[in-house]
Amino acid sequence: MSIDALVENLIRPEIRALQAYHVGNASGMIKLDAMENPFQWPEAMKAEWQTLLAGCALNRYPHPVAPEVVAGLREVMEVPEQYGILLGNGSDEIIQLLTMAVAKPGACVMAPEPGFVMYKMISTFVGTDYVGVPLKSDFSLDRDAMLAVIAEKNPALIFLAQPNNPTGNLWAEDDLVAIIEASNGLVVLDEAYLPFSSRNHLSWLDRFYNVVVMRTLSKVGLAGLRLGMLFGRSEWLNEIDKIRMPYNINVLTQASAAFALKHYNVLMEQCAVLRSERENMMNVLAGLGFETYPSEANFILARCPEKNARVIFDALKEKKILIKCLDGGHPLLSDCLRFTVGAPEENAQLFAALQDIL
Numbered sequence: 001m002s003i004d005a006l007v008e009n010l011i012r013p014e015i016r017a018l019q020a021y022h023v024g025n026a027s028g029m030i031k032l033d034a035m036e037n038p039f040q041w042p043e044a045m046k047a048e049w050q051t052l053l054a055g056c057a058l059n060r061y062p063h064p065v066a067p068e069v070v071a072g073l074r075e076v077m078e079v080p081e082q083y084g085i086l087l088g089n090g091s092d093e094i095i096q097l098l099t100m101a102v103a104k105p106g107a108c109v110m111a112p113e114p115g116f117v118m119y120k121m122i123s124t125f126v127g128t129d130y131v132g133v134p135l136k137s138d139f140s141l142d143r144d145a146m147l148a149v150i151a152e153k154n155p156a157l158i159f160l161a162q163p164n165n166p167t168g169n170l171w172a173e174d175d176l177v178a179i180i181e182a183s184n185g186l187v188v189l190d191e192a193y194l195p196f197s198s199r200n201h202l203s204w205l206d207r208f209y210n211v212v213v214m215r216t217l218s219k220v221g222l223a224g225l226r227l228g229m230l231f232g233r234s235e236w237l238n239e240i241d242k243i244r245m246p247y248n249i250n251v252l253t254q255a256s257a258a259f260a261l262k263h264y265n266v267l268m269e270q271c272a273v274l275r276s277e278r279e280n281m282m283n284v285l286a287g288l289g290f291e292t293y294p295s296e297a298n299f300i301l302a303r304c305p306e307k308n309a310r311v312i313f314d315a316l317k318e319k320k321i322l323i324k325c326l327d328g329g330h331p332l333l334s335d336c337l338r339f340t341v342g343a344p345e346e347n348a349q350l351f352a353a354l355q356d357i358l
């Protein structure tokens with residue numbers, strides 16, 4: 001048998017049909033495409049961190065439950081003692097753990113769309129059915145459509161990102177509550193953008209025993225570390241923890257995250273700058289003729305004035321500015337671009353470039 005035939009024979013067809021997750025080359029570009037925090041740490045803090053890293057024992061396996069990181073998270077995020085904290089190699093890994101844990105034959109995962117693409121991709125990897133439920137055209141939840149899927153398919157896992165990516169909005173609380181109350185599955189409130197949002201769902205752990213809350217350090221300035229976390233009742237977390245690889249949080253990540261959490265105020269001050277830059281960017285984009293959508297995150301979704309999203313995207317790229325073009329993806333996002341809010345000087349360069357292009 002040729003290797004091609006062997007691959008075709010062995011690899012699951014849904015895997016062969018996938019396109020590998022594409023990350024473009026961004027060297028030398030102003031990166032406003034991936035919701036990263038653009039700011040550096042103060043020099044003294046950097047130096048202290050480097051000394052700490054120099055003392056890390058790379059020859060030893062990491063601590064299996066990263067107690068310093070857990071303690072730091074509990075403190076800065078005010079997680080009550082009665083709830084557990086499970087760590088993942090980014091929240092992507094936590095999504096994978098949750099999906100694997102519920103993936104009985106016939107089980108399904110549900111999420112609103114357009115939404116975070118990893119929910120669907122990981123369902124495919126794991127081999128569970130996935131149902132994407134379209135949002136309404138104003139990007140609010142289609143409560144009736146979601147309740148209908150719950151009644152018909154009884155999803156084992158429901159992902160609700162609040163704020164949602166790529167739309168940036170929060171959904172009406174009564175819609176969220178109706179879905180959680182109707183569900184006989186586990187509902188994951190994904191708060192990846194919490195530091196930019198006006199609503200925090202941690203207390204929903206008290207209200208609903210079928211809710212867990214997922215967060216990440218990626219959007220507050222530590223995307224390179226890969227650290228995500230899940231907060232919830234021990235009944236859930238004890239089961240999920242059984243399928244977590246024992247050393248999923250490496251030595252350098254543990255040391256760096258514990259350190260960063262001791263200086264969390266620095267990160268939060270940077271996020272405050274980004275929130276104010278976001279309001280400025282909102283005004284500028286609207287002034288340039290974009291239809292902008294309210295954002296509670298560190299990015300803005302904007303619809304282009306004349307069906308020229310791809311043209312604007314390419315022209316910005318030509319000028320070494322990388323954003324995200326959403327046109328051609330979900331039908332609700334036709335002519336849409338997503339701008340990550342950058343540092344003030346990056347945003348100024350973006351505005352100048354747009355003025356030039358439009």
Ligand SMILES: *Cc1c(COP(=O)(O)O)cnc(C)c1O
Pocket residue numbers: 035089090091092093116161164165190192215216217218223227228
């Ligand atoms: C960026 C993002 C994440 C974070 O993923 P990490 O693996 O922690 O970097 C999770 N959920 C949503 C909705 C996101 O946009």
